[in-house]
Amino acid sequence: QVQLVQSGAEVKKPGASVKVSCRASGYTFSSYAIHWVRQAPGQRLEWMGWVNAGNGYRKYSQKFQGRVTITGDTSASTGYMELSSLRSEDTAVYYCASRVAAVWEWGQGTLVTVSS
Amino acid sequence: EIVLTQSPGTLSLSPGERATLSCRASQSVSSSYLAWYQQKPGQAPRLLIYEASNRATGIPDRFSGSGSGTDFTLTISRLEPEDFAVYYCQQYSDSAVTFGGGTKVEIK
Numbered sequence: 629q630v631q632l633v634q635s636g637a638e639v640k641k642p643g644a645s646v647k648v649s650c651r652a653s654g655y656t657f658s659s660y661a662i663h664w665v666r667q668a669p670g671q672r673l674e675w676m677g678w679v680n681a682g683n684g685y686r687k688y689s690q691k692f693q694g695r696v697t698i699t700g701d702t703s704a705s706t707g708y709m710e711l712s713s714l715r716s717e718d719t720a721v722y723y724c725a726s727r728v729a730a731v732w733e734w735g736q737g738t739l740v741t742v743s744s
Numbered sequence: 745e746i747v748l749t750q751s752p753g754t755l756s757l758s759p760g761e762r763a764t765l766s767c768r769a770s771q772s773v774s775s776s777y778l779a780w781y782q783q784k785p786g787q788a789p790r791l792l793i794y795e796a797s798n799r800a801t802g803i804p805d806r807f808s809g810s811g812s813g814t815d816f817t818l819t820i821s822r823l824e825p826e827d828f829a830v831y832y833c834q835q836y837s838d839s840a841v842t843f844g845g846g847t848k849v850e851i852k
Contacts, residue, residue: 675841
């Protein structure tokens with residue numbers, strides 16, 4: 629079955645960068661996009677962007693343009709999301725997701741805490 | 745960017761009652777790209793409905809989705825205790841994804 633397994637929780641200082649990984653299994657990784665979504669405490673889900681794992685094409689939400697980099701490594705069936713210039717408002721759970729054959733599959737989430 | 749507006753913000757109902765949740769889009773959304781999720785505290789979103797009306801694997805048939813264009817509905821025919829949670833709609837078009845603000849279904 630399709631599974632997305634994310635890396636563990638991170639604690640970062642303001643101004644630093646964080647890189648979260650998402651390892652896919654159960655489907656052809658290069659055939660589907662990997663999306664990243666975040667959720668701050670008590671807030672709604674917020675889409676950040678996606679990468680076409682097959683050809684590397686990316687699209688980012690305007691809100692995160694310039695601060696986020698989303699990549700995919702087909703040899704490792706793994707997607708990555710790197711967010712730079714972290715501030716306290718970036719404290720959130722970050723999820724990867726993929727729409728495989730019309731069905732959205734999600735990772736378990738990675739808590740990123742930004743604190744001095 | 746397509747904006748999704750969910751209503752009501754909070755729905756207070758008793759177990760056994762029917763819940764009707766609305767999701768309205770600022771412009772037309774293809775039914776192929778409209779999904780509904782359930783989320784409980786500390787958990788990842790759980791896919792309930794995809795392509796506006798198809799139940800995901802393992803989802804009980806008391807959950808149903810309908811609608812087209814700009815108006816979509818999630819209906820829970822008879823609320824079970826485990827159904828009290830927050831529900832989100834999601835659309836995917838023009839290569840971008842947006843989510844509604846959520847409807848909290850709470851016990852009355």
